[in-house]
Amino acid sequence: MTEYAIEVNKLTKKFDDFTAVDNLSLNVDEGEIFGFLGPNGAGKSTTIRMLCTLSQPTSGNAKVAGYDLMKDHAMVRENIGLVAEKMIMYDRLTASENLRFFGKLYAIPKQKLEERIDELLELVNMQEWKNTQISKFSTGMKQRINVIRALLPDPKILFMDEPTLGLDPQTTFSIRDITRDINKSGVTVILTTHAMTEAEALSDRVAIIDHGQIAALDTPHNLKKMISTSDTTIFSTRITNLTSQLIEKIKSLEVVTAVAHDNYDLKISASGSDSLNQIIDTIRREGGNISSIVNTAESTLEDVFLTVTGKDMRDHANEKSTTYNSHGQTPKSRVR
Ligand SMILES: Nc1ncnc2c1ncn2[C@@H]1O[C@H](COP(=O)(O)OP(=O)(O)OP(=O)(O)O)[C@@H](O)[C@H]1O
Numbered sequence: 001m002t003e004y005a006i007e008v009n010k011l012t013k014k015f016d017d018f019t020a021v022d023n024l025s026l027n028v029d030e031g032e033i034f035g036f037l038g039p040n041g042a043g044k045s046t047t048i049r050m051l052c053t054l055s056q057p058t059s060g061n062a063k064v065a066g067y068d069l070m071k072d073h074a075m076v077r078e079n080i081g082l083v084a085e086k087m088i089m090y091d092r093l094t095a096s097e098n099l100r101f102f103g104k105l106y107a108i109p110k111q112k113l114e115e116r117i118d119e120l121l122e123l124v125n126m127q128e129w130k131n132t133q134i135s136k137f138s139t140g141m142k143q144r145i146n147v148i149r150a151l152l153p154d155p156k157i158l159f160m161d162e163p164t165l166g167l168d169p170q171t172t173f174s175i176r177d178i179t180r181d182i183n184k185s186g187v188t189v190i191l192t193t194h195a196m197t198e199a200e201a202l203s204d205r206v207a208i209i210d211h212g213q214i215a216a217l218d219t220p221h222n223l224k225k226m227i228s229t230s231d232t233t234i235f236s237t238r239i240t241n242l243t244s245q246l247i248e249k250i251k252s253l254e255v256v257t258a259v260a261h262d263n264y265d266l267k268i269s270a271s272g273s274d275s276l277n278q279i280i281d282t283i284r285r286e287g288g289n290i291s292s293i294v295n296t297a298e299s300t301l302e303d304v305f306l307t308v309t310g311k312d313m314r315d316h317a318n319e320k321s322t323t324y325n326s327h328g329q330t331p332k333s334r335v336r
């Protein structure tokens with residue numbers, strides 16, 4: 001085995017003129033849970049699909065489990081499992097029939113396959129449902145079967161693309177527990193998510209990705225520390241008569257690096273010791289009613305995202321609300 005589970009070197013994927021993954025380089029350590037955090041369209045699934053040999057990179061390369069992604073498809077595939085964005089399952093088959101079907105695709109010997117199915121059903125607490133038709137399962141139960149399906153060939157590396165998307169909180173917690181158990185058994189896990197809490201709860205390290213590029217990469221703890229030790233402060237405020245003109249005024253302040261808003265709530269990323277005074281003065285001068293303003297003492301991964309990309313995760317699908325300040329400073333240049 002190599003030192004790294006995955007080494008990504010300038011991986012790029014273009015769809016015609018559009019660059020979905022842009023010169024991505026990073027290493028994933030053996031045994032870690034590595035999270036790709038980014039909004040819709042950031043390039044997370046495209047990256048995963050390339051690393052799983054399902055999509056041909058436009059340029060760049062990677063080593064997966066020590067094997068060359070471009071030259072050694074078969075060996076890469078032998079060492080990985082994928083929990084894809086969309087569940088693939090046959091509703092009319094039972095849990096074990098589904099698993100057996102996929103196990104045969106991996107050419108796992110019959111006896112070994114039966115043992116593996118039992119072992120994996122036990123891992124996710126689903127033994128008693130072994131012979132029940134999948135159509136009778138809740139979404140959470142289906143997802144548990146979907147996850148262990150990827151583990152049938154006993155992979156060294158497990159890719160999970162948005163494993164808890166659309167699940168209720170309880171099921172989400174159980175899938176996260178299962179993910180930790182899988183990781184403890186020695187499997188390196190790469191997961192994608194656009195939920196901050198998920199990235200934080202599970203990952204040893206997180207790469208924040210935006211427009212196919214890494215905006216920041218570190219442990220959740222260090223990412224949060226990065227903005228609390230930089231001169232950037234995040235203010236959360238509610239302005240009951242918020243207007244787009246007022247937002248523009250706030251953005252035009254020299255001390256303000258990014259602004260995101262959701263109805264009457266604003267998140268303002270600012271730097272400099274006098275930033276709070278300036279922001280409050282501006283809001284008052286423009287006739288804004290401040291119903292609350294807090295300096296987010298404990299920064300969140302969402303604040304990091306705002307600081308390194310200059311926009312709110314929610315805003316991202318709608319590029320109109322991308323919020324750079326008027327001096328053309330990209331917030332990226334402020335945080336290293
Ligand atoms: N086959 C394709 N042809 C053209 N464009 C594509 C194709 N696949 C993905 N894209 C585009 O590439 C970008 C990245 O897509 P990708 O699915 O990797 O994003 P993502 O980060 O997984 O987002 P999501 O959170 O929505 O799953 C998007 O703008 C998407 O529209």
Ligand SMILES: [Mg+2]
Nearest residue numbers: 044045046085
């Ligand atoms: Mg995706």
